[in-house]
Amino acid sequence: MTSHPHALDALAAADAAELEEILLEVCSSPRWAAAIAQARPWSDREALLAANSAAMASLTTEDLRDAMAGHARIGKPTAGDATSEREQAGIQGVDRAILDELHEANAAYEAKFGHVFLICATGRTAVGMLAALRERHPNDAATETEIVRGELRKINDIRLNRLLDAS
Template sequence: MTSTSTPPGLARFNASEEDAALAALHEVCGSTAWARRLLAARPYATPEDLYTAGDAAMAELTARDLAEAMAGHPPIGRPKPGDPTSAREQRGMAGASDELRAELLELNLAYQEKFGHVFLICATGRTGEQMRDAVKERIANAPEREREIVRAELGKINRIRLARLVEED
């Protein structure tokens, strides 16, 4: 038998003052437009309703909104110092060799040069080698194709972060 009660984190998010809820959403995604869309649709009956709203908001982001969202993500292999979220998400790089780190740095720089932003991937559960291989593959993409891949990767990251938000006690 499944419980129909609202998870504690979702109940807290639904009841939060607007500023606190907006701050929580900015921890999930750096796009103000995305956060405001989710904020405007509160309260959410279930976590799935929140995830669905997050996906819909992601689909509506402009190129400028996507750039704002990406600006909050550190390069792969260099999580933000003191940021447990980026460290947790990039855990696959924890045991990476100096050679792999150097290769990823070089690939990240080439990617940034081509696309004008950091390489973005949902790193959760991926090894350093898998992330390196993904950069190598995606650097050949046309900018329009890459923008849509980035949108999808951001959506995956946001879902993971929203799940953490609604499951918190």
């Protein structure tokens, strides 16, 4: 990936309030945003992504819930939210029956785990997301928490890369 040092430098130079606002758009966990901010300045893109990985590893279950609160239900991207719609592009134009199955599987997952099904949806089809949802439903809470942590890290990596590439 091409490095955009200006974007990285601008991000690192942002004042605390501005940086927090930017980071909370990437991930809605205040603890994650604080950990990323504390890791600055980042020497390069890889250092920022390493900070994301370290921050994700340190989040508690409650912090992960904060992070998940910023994500739309799979199959129902937030209308007017370009990030949500882009990340869930794989559901556009899909058969209504698949969307209904996604809705039912989401409801069962949420009833079991108490939070939305979270997956890095970028590049995935609706059928693929439905299959993953069904595959993960039998997991216990501890296993699912660690899978969610990994999926959030992937999503944050994509969002951070996009932020750096936007300049």
